[in-house]
Amino acid sequence: MNRRTFTSLGLSTAAAAAATTRLWAESAKPASSGRHFYIAVIADSHIIDSDYHGQEETPEDTESLYHTATRLTAARDFINSLGPRIEQVFHLGDYFHDYPSTDYDFYFTHRTRVDIAKEITDGIHAPMHLLLGNHDYGVPGVSREFTHRLFQAKYGVAPYSALDYKGWKFLQLNCFLGDTWDIKSPRYDQGTGSLGERQLQWAEAQLAEGKPTVVFVHYPLWIVAPTEIGDFGLHPLLRRYREQIKLVVSGHWHKWVDFAHTFGPQHYVMAATRYDENASMLIEIDREGQTCRFLNAGLVEWSTHYSRRYGASVPL
Ligand SMILES: [Fe+2]
Secondary structure, eight states, X not given: OOHHHHHHTTOOHHHHHHHHHHHHHHHSOOGGGSSEEEEEEEOOOOBOOTTOOOOOSSHHHHHHGGGHHHHHXXXXXXXXXXXXXXXXEEEOSOOBOSOSOSOTTHHHHSOOHHHHHHHHHTTOSSOEEEOOOGGGOOTTTSXXXXXXXXXXXXXXXXXXXEEEETTEEEEEOOTBSSGGGOTTSTTOOTTSBBOOHHHHHXXXXXXXXXXXXXXXXXXXGGGBOSOSBTTBSHHHHHHHXXXXXXXXXXXXXXXXXXXXXXXXXXXXXXXXXXXXXXXXXXXXXXXXXXXXXXXXXXXXXXXXXXXXXXXXXXOO
């Protein structure tokens, strides 16, 4: 059964939701043994507020922004409906869409997109870990320090971080801290990501702990500077640790792309909840086998914004 026939059967939304939940319960291994656990990944929610009056590159892009809160809410509710439950959620950045003001105090005297995004994801029944995307920054009008201060104050989020959970490591990298996002640098180019020496050294120390690792970074590796200081950079680091890095996931392009092992470890670019409420990755982690499984990969319509609803017709 595909999405079309599923819909044509006239199943109500409630029945479809029940089918989804049942299918998940059947396909996911029981969490009770302790061997497996489940995480979800979402990206590019691009939340706006009533101060948004912009024009994006295409009418479709502009129109999509008026649905971002609804779609993020639907993605959240879907994740919450799953059992075995999702234990950790990762958001890959572009949480909100640009800055309505360059005045720091404005964000503490007005309810803005910065607050609306949090109000939605606070409803997720699992801890959510937030990366920063290019639209979460406002360079050059808003300094990177401004953003870091705001993210700390509003969300308690650091520019980059690691989560150690049940023997695995989840790295939230920030590709806007290097020279390519420094307006004073001759290498300034916002289309390219870079981590900066300090973060690269930190990432290497994290990897040296030897745990099975999942890496998240907003820009696809294709547009992250391969090396930054001599031959030191993210690409050689990922290749060196390719056996223990089980997955690298990015957002930003708003489309599903499978880079396979182009950069060493398996690398996916995932679609955006901005365009599709189904845009989530559901991942099963096997603690014993030290492997992970992208459970809804069979539903993805590659190179598009879209994936079919989980439970519609999934070959798992
Ligand atoms: Fe982005």
